[in-house]
Amino acid sequence: MTPLPDPRALTLLDAILPHVAFDGWSDGAFIAAVDECGLSLAQARDVCPRGAIDLAVLLHTQGDAAMVSALSSSDFSDMRFRDKVAHAVRLRLDAVNDKEAVRRGSVLFALPHMAPEGSKLIWGTADAIWTALGDTSDDINWYTKRATLSAVYGSVVLYWLGDDNDDGQATTDFIDRRIENVMQFESFKAAVNKNPLLKPFSAALAQLTSCVKAPSAPASDLPGSWKTPR
Structure with a gap:
């Protein structure tokens, strides 16, 4: 369970937002x-x-x-899985109450020394989406799902920041296109795995990636683990 933030931090966050629009996420704003x-x-x-x-x-x-x-109160009964993912990304954007603060944040986390932190945050968003949607993968797929969705979410945020339409339809359409690209890639992977000419390569790759396991304990701050095959 994620620990609750310090109430003082939440108070500081509310206080800094009006200043971020003018000064960015700077020491002066803080x-x-x-x-x-x-x-x-x-x-x-x-x-x-x-x-x-x-x-x-x-x-x-x-x-x-x-x-x-x-997401916990969303009705997914009539949704394809790709629609569930797109819906989750849309909800993540809808959770933003201060678009300018996100814009300034994208500038902050684009700085070379802050890029690892920004990548970690996007990965965390992708992980939160997959976990909320019930992902049970515990192998290399745990990583590929989150890496792919991280790329999708990162591009969506940049597009959304430039979308000035009030209805947000252009962003919604962009999300659908990116999710469709992911589905096409997944179909390509399935076709490669079924191709008899590529069977030896696929088998060797499967043997290699079987060593990769999803995180199993929150005690470590590493994103995953590598287990030696027996």
Whole structure:
């Protein structure tokens, strides 16, 4: 279970958002938020050691939590699986209350030294979607599903940031096209695996990838594990 954020961090997040639109996720915006909350800088740093960066991360993870909550009450009875994934991505965008804060966040996490953090956040969103949709894979597919959806979600966010239409239909259509691309790739993989001419290659690859296992314990901060075949 994901631990609940410190209430002081949530207060700081609410306070910093109006400043982010003008100053980005910067030290200046963080200090302004601290002043408004009546905290000392030392108290604020105790909650957010990296300042505004930690609040940008919190904004993203709160969006993931809102999406998971919305998914839990969604009716999937008449949806194909691709539609479920597209619906989840749409709900994740709908969870954003401050588009400019996300825009500024995309700039922050595009910086070379912040790119690993940004990739981790997108991976977390993809993982939250697959987990909420009941994914039970425990092998290489655990990784490929999340890697593929991470690429989809990253491109969707960039498109959505540039979509100024009020109805969001252009973004919805873009999501559907990207999900369709993923389905085409999955069909291609299935065709390759069934091709008798490629059977030796497929068997060797399957033997290799059988060593890869999904994360089995939250105690490690590594994304997965490698087990030696017996």
